[in-house]
Amino acid sequence: MSVITYRQALRDTLRAEMVRDENVLVMGEEIGVFEGSYKITEGLLKEFGPRRVKDTPIAEEGFVGAAVGAAMLGLRPVVELMTINFSLIAIDQIINHAAKIYGMFGGQSSVPMVIRTPGGGGQQLGATHSQNIELFYSFIPGLKVLAPSTPAEASEMLRAAIRDDDPVLFLENLGLYNSKGEVADDYAEPDNDSVATIGRAKVTREGSDITLIGYSRMAMVAGQVAEKLAEEDIDVEVVDLRCLRPLDRQTFVDSVKKTGAAVICEDDWLTYGIGAEIAASIQEGAFDYLDAPVRRVAMAEVPMPYAKPLETAALPSVESISTAIKETLSAVGKRVG
């Protein structure tokens, strides 16, 4: 085992997949000469040349759609969208084309492509660069949406995404790129076949008092919350959704059946958000087991402000999630702290 950053896990895995399969190419704005806005593609142009590392003009609809067309002919493009906010320019190609082509033509053509893109607020980027709109893609049958939270998951899930024959939206997070974690020693080997199973959530920490559910950066924050509350003798079970579509409901419902209470933490807005679907699933799957209403911790419903105190206040935090957990537990009469 070695400890590396989430960024390095992505970069080395992407490189390994390019070595492994000639059909894998990467496309996006500033990924070649500039080596990536967040340096995930650092060194790739030098190693693989401009045929396989294609810098694109600022034309998200054009190059995402071109990736879809190339995938229809059997290439495996990995497209980088500089942030998920820019995916809105390409949304017709993602939703009306990438997600539809396999079904709409009766299974004649698959679309084996990956769209890598970071979400995440908290960087003082203002309203149009701080949104978490993975919900839009998680809503769409035909897409697969992955949201890894650790370097090891990032590596195994990226490998799975590239080798999968369907269009995958691969959600990264600005707040995770520098986070560190353990990975297997051979994580960067082209012949490494340990791929994550798409469509499975994971209990990342066992606990008995309450279930805390998150994904991407919020799964990492959930782990921090659990560690902190453990000091106060609150035993939190953490579920990392890992995959937003297909959604593994059984894993978190089973957890809630065990603990009797749930808090969901999400980096998106609450109303109609990912957490709404999780909460609805819990009420349907674990109604008789719930000792308290399901609680959601989500962003304040405003366009994200630039000013630091306002931005910080708008985002879920270890403190706000801890408070929600304690309030939920007091509501059911469980001992708190």
Added chain:
Amino acid sequence: MADTAKPKGRTAARSSGTRRRGRKDTSPGLADEKPDTLLDYYRQMVFVRRFEERTAQAYTQARIGGYCHLNLGEEATVVGLMTALRESDYLFTNYRDHGYAIGKGMDPKRVMAELYGRTDGVSKGWGGSMHMFDTETRMLGGYGIVGGQLPLAAGAALAISYRGGDEVVMCQMGDGTTNIGAWHETLNIAKLWDLPIVFVVVNNFTGMGTTVERSSAEPDLYKRGAAFRIEGERVDGRDVLAVRDTAARLVERAREEQTPFLLEAWSYRMKGHSVVDPAKYRTDEQKDEARSEENDPIALFGEKLTREGILTDELRDEIAASVKAEVAEAAEFAENSPHPEVSTLFDYTYATPVPNESTRMPADPVFAE
């Protein structure tokens, strides 16, 4: 620029919604043509005409659902373009795609079955009128979103170029497409990346009910590649040989030079935008014009072949009878093809199966027993 069909004046064009053209026959001569080939084009054009008429009939009888856009009046454009392609070349089109599907080599029976939404349809009933698709004949889709096919077609050309192949992509679209973002983004990328692709704008002068002059600041659409240094040509879409020759030349140049081209084909849409559109935005005069013999590619070509002694009355009748029989056969095939089983509803959501794919029917609980 091959500009064989200049409008007489933009003022007239603006007011009419369609454009009159010179009556002088500027089309290629027949001296070097094989009579059998010419008769084959004629038959293909008649076939598209009858197929579409049968489609309209089946639509009004509610055998075909959804939106239904026909190639009536555009037969010379369809056949000329498809003749210019090799079997190994790829085609992407918009939603007015029935004729192209047949022209690219799809079995008309399976095209009709797709229109009927049956299991023998080219897409097993999942696509319908706007979404003809067949990997074998490399017709990679009719697409219902205006401009949606452009980036895809460029991507297909990218894959060809990536592998060093010698195929070309033809990307058909309507005149209204030249104003959408995907047009600009795709033409730029195609030129930047040296892609072997020919963009074909079928200009029938009307995007649904809006004329080209009311939607395009530069209504000479073949000029609109200039911003990307893409050479453009215009051809009289009523003339199957002119379309074939111009398209073939551009397709071969795209193949040789590995660079994109633009072709605008002026073509009349005889009826409304779709089967249900009575085209009230057209005056009676404009409707007459769109349906006149002067603008009917089949009448024009038939006349020409008759003049040259290639098409006799007897042959004309023979072709009419055999086309009629084949179209009837297609309709019968479609009629008799089974409806898809509801049990196949979840067969095509994903190409790679993964855990937890939803197979829930509308009223099912999320957690089945």
